[in-house]
Amino acid sequence: MIRTSRRQFLGLSALAPLAATAACTQTPPPESAAPPITLAPPRSQSPLRAGTMPFGPEPRFPPFEEMYATKRDGGFTIPAIPYERVPERYLRQVVRDTTREAPGTVVVDTRQHFLFLALGNGNAIRYGVGLGRAGFEWSGRAEVGARRRWPRWFPPDEMIDREPELERYRASDKDGDNVWEGGMDPGITNPLGARALYIYQDGKDTLYRLHGNPQWTSIGQSVSSGCVRLMNQDVIDLYSRVPEGTPIVVR
Numbered sequence: 001m002i003r004t005s006r007r008q009f010l011g012l013s014a015l016a017p018l019a020a021t022a023a024c025t026q027t028p029p030p031e032s033a034a035p036p037i038t039l040a041p042p043r044s045q046s047p048l049r050a051g052t053m054p055f056g057p058e059p060r061f062p063p064f065e066e067m068y069a070t071k072r073d074g075g076f077t078i079p080a081i082p083y084e085r086v087p088e089r090y091l092r093q094v095v096r097d098t099t100r101e102a103p104g105t106v107v108v109d110t111r112q113h114f115l116f117l118a119l120g121n122g123n124a125i126r127y128g129v130g131l132g133r134a135g136f137e138w139s140g141r142a143e144v145g146a147r148r149r150w151p152r153w154f155p156p157d158e159m160i161d162r163e164p165e166l167e168r169y170r171a172s173d174k175d176g177d178n179v180w181e182g183g184m185d186p187g188i189t190n191p192l193g194a195r196a197l198y199i200y201q202d203g204k205d206t207l208y209r210l211h212g213n214p215q216w217t218s219i220g221q222s223v224s225s226g227c228v229r230l231m232n233q234d235v236i237d238l239y240s241r242v243p244e245g246t247p248i249v250v251r
Contacts, residue, residue, distance in 0.1 A: 024209055024227030064091055068233050074150045076188055078232045081216050090128025090219050092234050097124035101249060108228055108250040113220045117241060130218035130229040144246040145200025150186035188214055194232040195239040199248060211235060
């Protein structure tokens with residue numbers, strides 16, 4: 001069971017202006033953030049899909065059946081995504097960049113349920129996402145303050161109050177020694193999935209995340225408690241391209 005100091009544990013009172021009425025987690029950030037990663041295309045190279053026009057350098061993705069196949073990662077087996085049942089617009093692909101943001105910026109388009117990673121030279125990688133349901137939407141500018149592979153999930157107290165079945169995952173200071181424990185173990189059923197990018201604003205953890213999720217049917221929907229969720233295969237790809245400090249724009 002993970003334990004963390006009270007100083008590291010950020011309560012809802014620490015929410016920055018970006019946060020609305022709830023967040024998807026209150027897990028503390030990693031004690032040591034991963035080093036920045038140089039933006040680089042995947043190893044597999046293949047032509048752009050039919051009907052698209054090359055416009056500057058871009059990653060060349062393999063066919064969808066390879067991108068969304070069963071994947072072994074971090075000691076876990078990620079199930080294949082039945083990509084034929086996901087609208088093609090939500091599958092990972094290179095598109096013309098219409099964000100008008102600097103290269104390396106992550107842009108979440110809440111209206112269309114897209115996440116863009118601006119690459120420069122007119123390119124962007126587009127991923128389909130699931131978003132917060134009515135009452136939990138948020139928008140603004142922030143940055144990636146921390147990153148974690150196979151994160152532990154600590155549902156916020158407000159979520160537990162709404163969903164009592166989550167009580168067993170509540171963080172608590174059982175011994176009164178300022179050391180906290182609880183949360184859900186990492187794994188395939190963990191709501192944060194295979195990777196999490198922690199959204200910070202003005203140097204503070206907003207408690208919102210860009211993260212993976214096992215429920216691929218939620219992509220293109222507004223069902224989560226405020227966070228931006230991706231299919232696990234997609235969040236692994238995004239994580240490999242996004243270093244700490246990456247700017248995030250949610251529109």
